[in-house]
Amino acid sequence: MLVKKYIFLIFFISGWASAQQHFEGFVYDHTSKEPLMGAAVYYEGTTFGTITNDNGKFIIDLTERSTSNIVVSYLGYQDQIIPYQSDIVKVYLKPKLESLGEVIIQGNLPFSRKEMIQAFKQQFLGQTTAGRSCTIENEDALYFYYDTDTNSLTANADESLIIKNTYLGYEIRYNLYKFQVDFFKKSISPSDEKQSYFAGTSFYRDLQLGVKKYTRRRRRAYKGSTLELMRTIAKEDFGAKSYKFFSKGRQVDPFDIFTVTNENGLKKVVFKDEVVIMYSDNEQSSMRQLTDYFTIDGYGNHKANSLIFMGMMGFERLGDALPLDYGL
Numbered sequence: 418m419l420v421k422k423y424i425f426l427i428f429f430i431s432g433w434a435s436a437q438q439h440f441e442g443f444v445y446d447h448t449s450k451e452p453l454m455g456a457a458v459y460y461e462g463t464t465f466g467t468i469t470n471d472n473g474k475f476i477i478d479l480t481e482r483s484t485s486n487i488v489v490s491y492l493g494y495q496d497q498i499i500p501y502q503s504d505i506v507k508v509y510l511k512p513k514l515e516s517l518g519e520v521i522i523q524g525n526l527p528f529s530r531k532e533m534i535q536a537f538k539q540q541f542l543g544q545t546t547a548g549r550s551c552t553i554e555n556e557d558a559l560y561f562y563y564d565t566d567t568n569s570l571t572a573n574a575d576e577s578l579i580i581k582n583t584y585l586g587y588e589i590r591y592n593l594y595k596f597q598v599d600f601f602k603k604s605i606s607p608s609d610e611k612q613s614y615f616a617g618t619s620f621y622r623d624l625q626l627g628v629k630k631y632t633r634r635r636r637r638a639y640k641g642s643t644l645e646l647m648r649t650i651a652k653e654d655f656g657a658k659s660y661k662f663f664s665k666g667r668q669v670d671p672f673d674i675f676t677v678t679n680e681n682g683l684k685k686v687v688f689k690d691e692v693v694i695m696y697s698d699n700e701q702s703s704m705r706q707l708t709d710y711f712t713i714d715g716y717g718n719h720k721a722n723s724l725i726f727m728g729m730m731g732f733e734r735l736g737d738a739l740p741l742d743y744g745l
Contacts, residue, residue, distance in 0.1 A: 419605045435553055438479040442506035444469045444489055446482040453510065456491040457590075459620040460716065461498075462741045466620050485718055485741065488592070488618045488695055490577065496592055498618065513575075526563050534562040536605035537572050540598050540613045542580070547638060548736025550584035568603055568611075572596040577687055582736060586625030589735065591639040598600075621740040638737050639744065641696035643730050648717040651684040653677055683712040694730070702728035 444456040452473025457732035459466025460483055469475045489497045526533070534556060542548040551557075558574045573593065580589040596615040598605075611659040625631040639645050642658075647660050655671045662671045676687045691705045704726055716739050725731075 436718065438483060439476070440479075440487065441474070441476040442508060443473045444475065444491070444508045444510060445473055445510045446494075447509040450509075453491050453494075456489060456510070457620070458489050458496075460741075461486045461488055461618045461620075462738045463716070463741055464621045464623055483714055483716055483718065483741075485714070485716070486607040486618070488620070490592065490610040492576070502732060523620045526561070527565060527603060528563060530561065530689040532605060533563065533570060533572075534559065536570060536598070536607075537561070537596070539607055540610075541572075541596065543732075543734030543736040544607070545734075545737055546583060547634075548734055551580050551582045551736045554579040554581060555688070562675065563605070565603060570598045570600070578711065580735070581624075583737070586628065586631035587740070588622040588624055590622075591617055591735065592619075608675055617739075619735070623740075635739060635743065639739055641700050641706075641729070642737070642739070643726060644717045644739060644741070644743065645735060646694065646730070647713050647719050648725070650677065650686055651670060651673055651713040651717065659697045661698070664690055680712075685710050685712055694728075696729070700729045702726055702730035704730070716745060 427521040442458075444453045445451060446453055450507045452469070452471070454469055454471045454473065456473070456475075456566045457466060457471040458469065458475045458477065460477070460479075461510045462485060463483070465477060465479060465483075467475050467477055484675060486498050486500055489499065489510065491510055494512055497508055497510055497559065499506060499508065528536075528554040532626070537559065538548075538551075538553070542551045542553075555576065558576045558578060560573050560575070562571050563569070573596070578589075578591045578593055580591055582589060593615065599611040600606075600609045601611050602609055645658070646660070649655060650671075653672070653675075660671070662669055662674060664674055674688050674692060678685045687710045688706060691703055694704060696702070704724055706724060709721050713719050724738070728731075
């Protein structure tokens with residue numbers, strides 16, 4: 418049986434440290450070299466961001482070091498993704514040549530747009546309470562294609578998706594770079610899903626800071642999430658959390674399977690074989706390493722294409738996701 422897989426937010430670069438971080442630069446039009454005022458500059462997957470002033474300048478200061486990618490975005494221009502650099506950077510954005518609506522040919526699709534939007538939401542936002550509470554404010558920006566030869570649904574967007582998560586109290590700006598769901602037959606039903614994948618960059622705006630109801634909901638979403646797991650492994654704080662680990666059918670001491678070291682300010686993690694993770698004795702996931710090692714930063718950020726999660730953690734969707742700086 419093919420196990421469903423899910424990888425979230427491919428554009429992560431990881432690191433670890435507890436130190437202040439300062440990042441500044443300028444954003445210009447690639448052709449005219451004129452500064453772009455009002456361009457959005459943000460750390461991927463966080464609430465840390467700003468906009469450029471009339472000189473195209475931006476400054477972002479963090480209390481802890483992060484090496485998440487930095488996204489520079491401006492309406493009508495192609496996004497630019499840059500890794501963290503200590504030097505002052507100059508970013509030149511290129512205009513978009515044409516919108517996806519002008520280049521994507523819908524053709525005779527076997528499903529209606531309404532049906533494909535519903536399928537997209539189920540896979541992208543999730544079917545939990547939080548996922549179902551989300552609304553996409555600009556659904557018209559989405560374009561769909563269904564390949565009847567491969568039974569695959571793909572989606573694209575010609576602008577950032579604006580998502581309101583009324584359950585967790587966030588507004589999310591999501592730049593969708595890829596979305597694909599493969600099915601066992603000509604279908605878009607979740608019961609016929611073979612595997613799903615989406616990738617992009619996100620920026621969170623907290624709409625309910627300090628409100629007790631949302632604080633409780635976020636805490637519940639955090640418990641047992643990949644974000645909590647990564648922070649637990651990085652700090653080797655296994656005794657204080659409700660995790661049990663299994664390898665080859667036997668419960669094992671996490672200190673025996675995870676080797677965590679400091680390397681260039683990063684938490685470097687190595688483990689062998691597939692690890693089964695049980696949270697609170699009723700939520701089972703598994704984790705497999707795709708590279709020789711992976712790293713985790715001070716926010717719990719890890720490089721997504723170094724690990725595959727299955728089970729409960731493998732089914733996490735954007736509706737249940739928290740910003741990387743949650744709780745810090």
